[in-house]
Amino acid sequence: MTKTEKAPWIGCPVRYAAGIFGDKWSFVLLRDVLLHGKRYYGEFLTSDEGIATNVLAGRLLRLEQSGMLTRHVDQHKKSKICYMPTAKARALLPAFLAMMVWATEYDKCTEAPQSFAAAFRENPKETIAWYEAEIDRVNAKVRALIV
Amino acid sequence: MTKTEKAPWIGCPVRYAAGIFGDKWSFVLLRDVLLHGKRYYGEFLTSDEGIATNVLAGRLLRLEQSGMLTRHVDQHKKSKICYMPTAKARALLPAFLAMMVWATEYDKCTEAPQSFAAAFRENPKETIAWYEAEIDRVNAKVRALIV
DNA sequence: CTATTTAACTTGCTTTTGGCAAGTAAAGTG
DNA sequence: CACTTTACTTGCCAAAAGCAAGTTAAATAG
Numbered sequence: 001m002t003k004t005e006k007a008p009w010i011g012c013p014v015r016y017a018a019g020i021f022g023d024k025w026s027f028v029l030l031r032d033v034l035l036h037g038k039r040y041y042g043e044f045l046t047s048d049e050g051i052a053t054n055v056l057a058g059r060l061l062r063l064e065q066s067g068m069l070t071r072h073v074d075q076h077k078k079s080k081i082c083y084m085p086t087a088k089a090r091a092l093l094p095a096f097l098a099m100m101v102w103a104t105e106y107d108k109c110t111e112a113p114q115s116f117a118a119a120f121r122e123n124p125k126e127t128i129a130w131y132e133a134e135i136d137r138v139n140a141k142v143r144a145l146i147v
Numbered sequence: 148m149t150k151t152e153k154a155p156w157i158g159c160p161v162r163y164a165a166g167i168f169g170d171k172w173s174f175v176l177l178r179d180v181l182l183h184g185k186r187y188y189g190e191f192l193t194s195d196e197g198i199a200t201n202v203l204a205g206r207l208l209r210l211e212q213s214g215m216l217t218r219h220v221d222q223h224k225k226s227k228i229c230y231m232p233t234a235k236a237r238a239l240l241p242a243f244l245a246m247m248v249w250a251t252e253y254d255k256c257t258e259a260p261q262s263f264a265a266a267f268r269e270n271p272k273e274t275i276a277w278y279e280a281e282i283d284r285v286n287a288k289v290r291a292l293i294v
Numbered sequence: 295c296t297a298t299t300t301a302a303c304t305t306g307c308t309t310t311t312g313g314c315a316a317g318t319a320a321a322g323t324g
Numbered sequence: 325c326a327c328t329t330t331a332c333t334t335g336c337c338a339a340a341a342g343c344a345a346g347t348t349a350a351a352t353a354g
Contacts, residue, residue: 012258077330094245199342305344306343317332
């Protein structure tokens with residue numbers, strides 16, 4: 001590739017999103033961080049879907065490299081590693097919630113309450129703010145351990 | 148597995164979404180259908196990202212089976228196959244647009260204009276309606292060929 | 295009517311990635 | 325000082341992706 005050539009999809013926002021979480025495990029990990037308050041390697045490993053430990057290590061590294069997570073040693077127990085979502089990851093919340101609304105409508109087996117979708121549609125900003133506050137709460141709690 | 152056992156992630160809306168478009172190529176195909184007005188095999192094949200023809204065939208089948216696309220023979224040229232987005236696929240627009248807003252903010256190479264993100268944030272409903280109308284326009288045009 | 299082209303796939307092969315089991319290293323605990 | 329916990333790494337096998345070539349049906353050209 002010369003300097004003037006470039007991959008033609010560079011610049012496409014959907015392709016950018018797909019590059020960062022366009023695979024099953026990154027998707028699930030971001031859900032765990034953003035929606036389930038998980039922060040530690042062991043917590044991700046025991047998630048219901050059953051990610052393999054080598055794949056988990058790879059995905060955490062990739063999410064770190066793409067600026068979605070930061071890696072911290074827990075100061076109270078130095079063998080534990082805390083993965084914190086960045087502002088960039090937190091900013092994905094609206095998109096994730098929109099996906100959840102969609103799934104709530106079309107997945108017959110969904111366990112998400114219909115009230116969630118209704119609340120989001122009626123007042124998305126408030127719903128987003130509520131989930132953001134949850135993330136901030138977990139972050140504040142965990143941040144005390146890593147300084 | 149006995150009858151009472153079940154995969155514990157059944158019911159998770161994010162997991163459901165990941166199962167349907169939680170991979171690079173499904174992601175890109177849905178973008179092409181929802182945002183770029185593509186409807187034919189050949190159009191998908193020549194997309195900038197360069198999907199392999201066997202992978203494309205597999206993904207189109209999967210998207211059909213998961214109720215995102217319907218397959219139609221073009222009546223004016225019977226060797227052409229038209230893939231139409233279902234209501235379920237169309238309903239993903241808000242989530243895709245939210246992702247685009249996110250990428251517009253965090254991808255330094257984005258070619259999406261900042262005005263798009265601004266417009267969406269200011270009046271999401273109107274922005275969504277505009278893109279929905281685009282889909283409907285393409286559908287109406289193409290539907291004339293497949294009846 | 296035959297030959298070529300277009301369009302949508304399929305097949306076979308190689309390379310890459312994912313899944314699983316076991317192992318390791320550093321830190322903390324009894 | 326042995327044992328456990330935590331976060332990985334390594335090696336092996338299976339599944340999926342990438343690539344090139346082939347196939348089939350329909351349309352078009354001569």
